[in-house]
Amino acid sequence: MTEQTDFVEIRHAQKSFGTLEVLKDINLTVRRGQIVGIIGSSGSGKSTLLRAINDLDPLTGGEIWLDGVQVNKKLPHRQYEKHINAMRQQVGMVFQHFNLFPHMTARENVTMAPMLLKKISREEADALAREQLDKVGMLNRIDYYPSQLSGGQKQRVAIARALAMKPKLMLFDEATSALDPELVEEVNMVMKQLAEEHMTMIIVTHEMDFAASVCDRVLFMDKGVVVEEGPPEVLFRNPAKERTREFLRKHLEGAK
Amino acid sequence: MGLDFSIVPKYMDIILLGCAWTIGITVAAALLSFVGGIVFAVIALFSPWIIRQPFRLLEWVFMGTPLLLQLFLIYFGLVQIGIDLPAFVAGIIGLGLHFAVYNSELIQTAILAVDKGQMEAARTLGLSRGEALRKVVIPQAVRDVIPPIGNNMIALLKDSALVSVIGVSELTLSAQRVIGKTYRPFEFYILAAAFYYVINLGMEWVQRRIERRISISR
Ligand SMILES: Nc1ncnc2c1ncn2[C@@H]1O[C@H](COP(=O)(O)OP(=O)(O)O)[C@@H](O)[C@H]1O
Ligand SMILES: [Mg+2]
Numbered sequence: 001m002t003e004q005t006d007f008v009e010i011r012h013a014q015k016s017f018g019t020l021e022v023l024k025d026i027n028l029t030v031r032r033g034q035i036v037g038i039i040g041s042s043g044s045g046k047s048t049l050l051r052a053i054n055d056l057d058p059l060t061g062g063e064i065w066l067d068g069v070q071v072n073k074k075l076p077h078r079q080y081e082k083h084i085n086a087m088r089q090q091v092g093m094v095f096q097h098f099n100l101f102p103h104m105t106a107r108e109n110v111t112m113a114p115m116l117l118k119k120i121s122r123e124e125a126d127a128l129a130r131e132q133l134d135k136v137g138m139l140n141r142i143d144y145y146p147s148q149l150s151g152g153q154k155q156r157v158a159i160a161r162a163l164a165m166k167p168k169l170m171l172f173d174e175a176t177s178a179l180d181p182e183l184v185e186e187v188n189m190v191m192k193q194l195a196e197e198h199m200t201m202i203i204v205t206h207e208m209d210f211a212a213s214v215c216d217r218v219l220f221m222d223k224g225v226v227v228e229e230g231p232p233e234v235l236f237r238n239p240a241k242e243r244t245r246e247f248l249r250k251h252l253e254g255a256k
Numbered sequence: 257m258g259l260d261f262s263i264v265p266k267y268m269d270i271i272l273l274g275c276a277w278t279i280g281i282t283v284a285a286a287l288l289s290f291v292g293g294i295v296f297a298v299i300a301l302f303s304p305w306i307i308r309q310p311f312r313l314l315e316w317v318f319m320g321t322p323l324l325l326q327l328f329l330i331y332f333g334l335v336q337i338g339i340d341l342p343a344f345v346a347g348i349i350g351l352g353l354h355f356a357v358y359n360s361e362l363i364q365t366a367i368l369a370v371d372k373g374q375m376e377a378a379r380t381l382g383l384s385r386g387e388a389l390r391k392v393v394i395p396q397a398v399r400d401v402i403p404p405i406g407n408n409m410i411a412l413l414k415d416s417a418l419v420s421v422i423g424v425s426e427l428t429l430s431a432q433r434v435i436g437k438t439y440r441p442f443e444f445y446i447l448a449a450a451f452y453y454v455i456n457l458g459m460e461w462v463q464r465r466i467e468r469r470i471s472i473s474r
Contacts, residue, residue, distance in 0.1 A: 093380040158377075
């Protein structure tokens with residue numbers, strides 16, 4: 001099992017909400033440092049898959065492994081809670097609507113979890129906040145509240161907040177979809193920078209150009225299945241499946 | 257016998273002492289009702305059935321019966337089972353718990369209204385549900401209900417006059433005592449009313465300051 005397991009491994013993932021089957025036998029492996037993009041029309045199950053990885057939406061079938069440890073392993077309730085909180089600390093998540101804590105400054109948003117969970121001192125927390133906010137170009141807004149920031153700035157603080165837990169894996173769920181067009185680039189820049197630092201990332205996006213430029217591999221999902229996957233230059237330029245072609249064609253028309 | 261406020265200064269010290277008691281009891285009961293309101297809200301929303309059900313009964317008692325009766329019960333009733341509280345402590349507990357139940361209703365609604373994404377963001381960072389509630393959800397819920405809680409606290413100030421019936425010399429009882437000596441009800445009731453009004457203004461001022469401070473962080 002240990003010899004060359006993939007960093008993230010999703011095996012036969014199945015998820016139903018009541019009678020609605022949202023994920024149907026999904027398999028996905030991500031190697032350390034790899035960047036995987038997920039595209040697909042709304043309702044195809046992209047968010048559900050991403051949220052299953054850190055157990056926000058627990059799977060109803062299948063397994064998720066991270067760095068040799070099964071995320072959704074069967075444990076008694078108490079133990080499972082401990083286990084899942086520890087797993088989540090290793091996985092950063094960035095949401096479409098930022099979900100910054102409005103009652104905390106940028107600094108407090110970044111330091112709250114590390115101070116609480118890793119028991120770092122105030123001095124260490126301060127250095128951490130500066131380091132992470134500087135990384136996303138938000139050091140000059142360190143004592144601002146979310147309500148005083150633009151959408152792009154909020155999202156950059158949200159990325160800093162996730163990075164402050166030093167995650168092994170970052171999940172992005174349409175991180176730029178809620179932003180005004182002119183604010184998209186500043187967030188994409190931060191994600192590109194993470195890519196250069198070889199952060200392992202799974203990125204749900206509807207920006208094909210961005211996916212093509214940062215991802216090593218792109219998955220096209222439709223109705224709860226992975227229809228096709230491959231390197232972006234193949235998937236975007238020369239897709240094998242008719243459903244992929246149709247999606248890309250529609251998307252291209254929509255973008256015009 | 258016309259109005260004559262010239263005798264007021266002679267009894268001013270008694271009235272001011274009454275004022276001090278009213279302020280002290282109101283502030284202490286307000287703090288109790290605030291902290292109690294948060295605790296009650298968490299119990300009502302998140303505790304297991306075995307704790308929640310008896311708690312519901314307690315809540316019903318505090319909401320469904322007169323505050324006056326509750327004060328009598330705490331002050332005179334508890335003595336019978338060996339709990340002999342000073343009158344002002346009984347008053348603070350009675351007022352505090354009574355209004356804690358009302359605050360709890362507000363805070364419960366506010367907790368449920370906090371965006372679900374807040375809990376999710378906290379959980380993805382690795383916080384337990386309890387930690388997420390304490391650090392993220394409840395602080396926001398409490399901020400959202402500062403204005404209506406402020407209204408409850410004004411009501412609490414007015415109801416603090418009820419503790420006079422268990423013998424706490426707060427503002428109303430002090431005025432009555434002075435009137436007993438001077439036979440000047442009009443002057444001293446007016447004076448007491450004026451002091452209630454001033455305390456009221458003070459509370460509204462504090463509330464506005466708190467609201468201004470938190471307006472940026474929501
Ligand atoms: N909590 C939920 N309860 C019921 N249905 C859900 C829930 N979350 C998502 N769904 C449904 O699952 C399907 C996939 O949703 P989602 O993963 O959000 O798709 P995508 O992110 O690709 O737009 C949709 O039909 C959606 O309505
Ligand atoms: Mg989605």
